[in-house]
Amino acid sequence: MPSKLNDEHYRNMSRDERMNIPRWRSAALGQFNEENRTVEMSFASETPCLDWWGDKEILRCNDEAMNTERFAAGVMPILFNHKRDAVVGKPTRIWTESGRAYAEIQFAQTEEAEKIMGLVKDGFIRGVSVGYRVNEWTLIEKGHKSEDGIEGPAWIATRWEVFEASIVTVPADASVGVGRSLPFPDDFENNIVPERSSGELKGGEKMSTDEKGKPTEEKRDANPTGVASAASPVNEDEIRAAAQRKERQRCTDINTLCDKFDIESEQRSKWINDGTNVETVNRELLEVLSTRNATRVSVKPEMGAAEEDKLRAAYRDGLALRSGIAIAKPADGAEKMRGMSQRDIARDILMRAGEKDVLQLNADELFVRAMSSSTYSDLLNATVKLSMSQGYAEVDTTFEAWTVEGTLSDFKTAYRYKLGGAQEPELIPENGEFTHAKLDKEKTAVQLGTDGIAWNYTRQLFINDDLDILAKFPYRIAAAFKRKINRLAYTALAGITYSSANGNLAAKAGVPSTETLSAARQLLRKQKDFSKKYSLNLNAKYLIIPSTYETTAEQLLRSLADPAGAHSGVANVFRNSLDIVVDTALDDINANAWYIAAAKNQVEGIEISYLNGNKTPILESKDSFDTLARSFRMYLDFGIAALDYRGFVKNTGK
Structure with a gap:
């Protein structure tokens, strides 16, 4: 085994040697469960990260790719x-979920383990180092792409094995966290380094390389790295400690500069x-400072508007899918975005905008910085x-079937006029005058009102990654707007003046049947204009009922034979003659009464008016400095008015 595994050793490795070298990833411990003496961590994801050589490394995180035989x-x-x-514990579970790899650690009941568990519990130790080895690679060469869009050069681990995890006091690079992948500097012994496995190039062909990294068909020696066998006497702890001290010092020096x-x-x-050494960093730092201090126009590259819209759409649909909202055609990339937390998304947006030190921000700082970003x-x-x-489109309401839609341009009281006197046009004799319609006696006031509600997306919801306020709550509130319109429409229907004088109240009460429906239909046909001279011959279009009569109405209007007939040979004259409208809003008003209605616009009926024709709620938002939140409000301008009683007939029911 080499006495020092230095930078030059890694740089001179062939591709085949790189494939076989053990690797590790830094992770952070999650919430500690004192009762079970357990703690969880997410130690790998499919997010591309740079390896020691500067190539992208991707771990496929699914049950087929991750080998847990050792566990x-x-x-x-x-x-x-x-x-x-x-040894301070053991893993009790290892699993993959949504493109991430997770593990649950249980602490042993030993004196040493108790000390470590206490430090973890109190938050003094949060770092974890997970060792793994890759058994099968897919290499994407420069200029090529994988099937899921990963651009080369990239190393994709399609089969890999977890072999060790350590709770560590000082992670190699705390600023990187989960996802950093580097060669394992001190575990080259035979019981960890696997037998050489061949990789795969684009297209899936197997390959191996010679010492210079060129493809070859020849078999290499059983020990291609030159690493000593198990018989070589080495002090593992000393090598490990020296390598860790050197790496920590290098990172500290670079961070200080x-x-x-x-x-x-x-x-x-x-x-x-x-893995750049400090001497090289000092040299390159002079070039960076020289460039920074040069007098020139600095142009910051910006993402095009179309690309930014696509990215925002992917984030939006990803959040919606994650919260359970069905989307017919999610934006490209939404499936991958659905696994990201709000903090992940905020960091990504800020980093794309060129913000500095995003990874070092705590949750509070990240929230404030993100809220200042227009993106x-x-x-x-x-x-x-x-x-x-x-939410507004998918809620199940029925008022649209039988009401008419109106538009108002302001909130002043408006009037809907009806013709008084004889509605029929009159014959004009030669040189005679037109007869003026009387508009002053028959008019109904209509006026808009505003319904609204407000809520906040707070700092705590951001930190807790709670999506209800962003996705589920607006869905339910929008549905509530439409349900209210539905309820008020049926309240207006029930509130029309029904009387024998108006000719719109059935004389004989009863459930919908051939007899009662026939009587109601006749009353509707006999409705007259306001002069009371001429019948309007209104045709019944809708049977509007509470859920009390739903089954009865279905039998009455769908049966071939008259349900009230003495035998099946009596034809059902009402079969498919009316549209059934069932709504439980009528159950809340009067579960016995039912109605028939004429087709829309035969006469003035019940009108739902909207400001400038806008039928969906309006959403507004702004930053709230008083509550560390983003404030939202939703409102809708609408009005409901019953314009004419003549298009409806009521039966008080059983």
């Missing part, structure tokens, strides 16, 4: 600081992830609007 066999310990004689000269996080991460604010608005629109 199943009970030989996967949980260590402390990678010390093999410091970057903090001193205000270097952007992207450049900082590149130096750290690429993130637009995303919140778009998500709420999508939820609102679907």
Whole structure:
């Protein structure tokens, strides 16, 4: 085994050697469960990250790709600081979900484990290092793409195995967190390094390489890396400790320089992830400072409006899908976005906008910074609007079938006029005058009102990644707007003056039947104009009933034979002659009364008026500095008026 696994050693590795080298990822512990002595972590995702050589590495996180044989066999310990004689627990579960890999750790009941568990419980230790090895690669060369759009050069691990996890006091790079992937610097012994496995190129062909990284068909030696066999005497702890000290010192020195000269996080991460030594960083830092201080016009690259709209649509649909809202055609990329938390999305938006030190922001700072971003604010608005629109469109209401729709341009009282006197036009004799219609006696007032509700998307909801206020709440509120209009329409229907004088109240009460429906239909046909001279011959179009009569009405209007007939040979004259409208709003008003109505616009009926024809709620939002939140409000301007009693006949029912 080499005495020092230095930068030069890694840089000179062939592609085949890189395939076989063990790797590790940093992760952070989740919430501690004191009762079960357990803690969870997410240690891998399918998000591309740079490996030590600067290539993208992607771990496929699904049950087929992740090999958990060591866990199943009970030989996967949980260590402390990678010390093999410091076993502090065991994994109780390892699983994949939504493109991420998770593990649950249970602490042992030993003195050493109790100490470590106490530090984890109190928040003094949060770091984890998970070791794994890749058994099968798919390589995407530069200029090529994978089937799911990953651009080369990239290394995709399609089969990999978790073999060790350690709770660590000092992660290699706390600023990177979950997703950083590097070679394992100190576990090259034979019991971890696997037999050489061939990789796959684009198209799936198998390959191997010679010492210079060129493809070859020849078999390589059984020990291609030159790593010593198990018989070689080595001090593993000493090598491990030295490598960790060196790596920590390198990262500390680079971070100190970057903090001193205000270097952007992207450049900082590149130096750290690429394994660049401090001497090289100092040299390149001079070039960065020289470029920064040069007198020139700085042009910041910006994302095009169309691309930004596509990205926002993907985030919006991803949040909606995650909250359970069905979308017929989600935007491209929405399925991948649905696994991201609100904080993940906020960080991504800020980083795309060129914001500095985004990864170092705590949850409170991230919320404030995100709320100042127009892109993130637009995303919140778009998500709420999508939820609102679907809630209003998908709610099951029935008033639209038999009411008429009107438009008003302001909130002043308006009037709907009806013709007085003889409605029929009169013959004009030669040189005679037109007869003026009388409009002053028959008119009905209509006026708009505004219904609305407000709510906040708060800092706590952002930190808790609670989507209800963004997705579910607007859906339900929009549905409530439409249900209220529906309820008020039926209230107006029931509130019309029904009387024998108006000729719109059935003389004989009873459930819908051939007899009662025939009598109601006759009353509707005999309705007269306002002069009381001429019959309007209105045809019944709708049977409007509470749910009390739903089955009775279905039998009455769908049966071939008259349900009231003495035998089946009596034809049902009402079969399919009326549209049945059933609504429980009538149950709440009067569960016995039912109505028939003429077709729309035969006479003035019940009108639902909207301001300038806008039938859907209006959404507005703004930042609320008083409550650390984004405030939303939803409102709708509408009015309901019963214009004419003559288009409806009522039967008080059983």
